[in-house]
Amino acid sequence: MSTFHLKVLTTERSFYDDDVDRIVVRTTQGDVGILPGHVPYIAALGIGGLTIIRDGQEHVAAIAGGFVDCSKEGTVVLARTCEWANEIDINRAREAAERAKARLHQQESEHEHDIAQLKLKKAINRMRIAEEK
Known part of the structure; x- marks a missing residue:
């Protein structure tokens, strides 16, 4: 091949x-x-x-x-x-997801909301990849 x-x-x-x-x-x-x-x-x-x-x-x-x-x-x-x-620390990824979810529920600027959404997506991706191994 x-x-x-x-x-x-x-x-x-x-x-x-x-x-x-x-x-x-x-x-x-x-x-x-x-x-x-x-x-x-x-x-x-x-x-x-x-x-x-x-x-x-x-x-x-x-x-x-x-x-x-x-x-x-x-x-x-x-x-x-x-x-x-x-290499992914699943507990650390879960904690990052929880922090991002908490930030999404706070009254913050649109920019800060976008950052929290991005961090949540990254954390969820890391958890998904780690759990598939």
């Missing part, structure tokens, strides 16, 4: 750098599957999962924000946050 090179970078680390069979990544428009030979493509990342399939095995990570760039040289994912399912 053919492969392509995938590099996943965050502001904190080089998350992944190896050849893969395929990936599925959440963009702002929905999930996108990328196979070897994918046409040139750039998209903004949403909040969701990044599934990396290598040698027939799936590896799942929680991802939020950034970009995916496919070219003939390979695929680069630049993510604000990305963490493997087994």
Whole structure:
């Protein structure tokens, strides 16, 4: 089976750098599957999962924000946050979700409400990814 090179970078680390069979990544428009030979493509990342399939095995990570760039040289994912399912502290994610829910019920500015909604979405995504492992 053919492969392509995938590099996943965050502001904190080089998350992944190896050849893969395929990936599925959440963009702002929905999930996108990328196979070897994918046409040139750039998209903004949403909040969701990044599934990396290598040698027939799936590896799942929680991802939020950034970009995916496919070219003939390979695929680069630049993510604000990305963490493997087994790295997620589920209790911390639950606490973050509860804090965000509490902030949503407070009378705050529209901007603060939007931030609380974003934090809640990220926490729920982290819990979902961790529980699927």
